Amino acid sequence: MRTRAAGAGEPWSRLLRRRLRSDSGQVAVEFLGMAPTIIITLVLLWQCALLGYTYTLAGNAADEAVRAGTAAPPGNRDGACRQAGLDKLSEAWRSGAEVGCATGGGFVKADVDLKVPVLFPGVIDFPITVRGHAGAVEEATD
Numbered sequence: 001m002r003t004r005a006a007g008a009g010e011p012w013s014r015l016l017r018r019r020l021r022s023d024s025g026q027v028a029v030e031f032l033g034m035a036p037t038i039i040i041t042l043v044l045l046w047q048c049a050l051l052g053y054t055y056t057l058a059g060n061a062a063d064e065a066v067r068a069g070t071a072a073p074p075g076n077r078d079g080a081c082r083q084a085g086l087d088k089l090s091e092a093w094r095s096g097a098e099v100g101c102a103t104g105g106g107f108v109k110a111d112v113d114l115k116v117p118v119l120f121p122g123v124i125d126f127p128i129t130v131r132g133h134a135g136a137v138e139e140a141t142d
Helices: 012-021 026-071 074-087
Strands: 098-104 107-115 129-137
Touching: 026 074, 026 098, 026 107, 026 129, 074 098, 074 107
Parallel strands: none
Antiparallel strands: 098 107, 107 129
């Protein structure tokens, strides 16, 4: 007994209708439609991680700056404070960093402002600046 190949002898219009009703390729089409949404979500999550890491770096840089400022002689405090605030930052954060140190009333304060880097530099400028603040009592100098 001979069997016919699927679709052999059927009119072309009937084959076309059967093909259009089938589900083959539907998953691929849906994935292609969702791919931009998935990619944008991943980029936004990565940018949020960069924002959180910048908060950590700003706090640590302020702590390092105030620690160096309290240990330095009164005439060298500002320079030592600024240097220590920038010392452990990588280039992505150091390029937009501002370190401010102040001494008064037996207290040393340091403020570190860091710009949050973006995943695609030059394409978008992320408008958020993170501030780290620290303070410590001056060490006694003899």
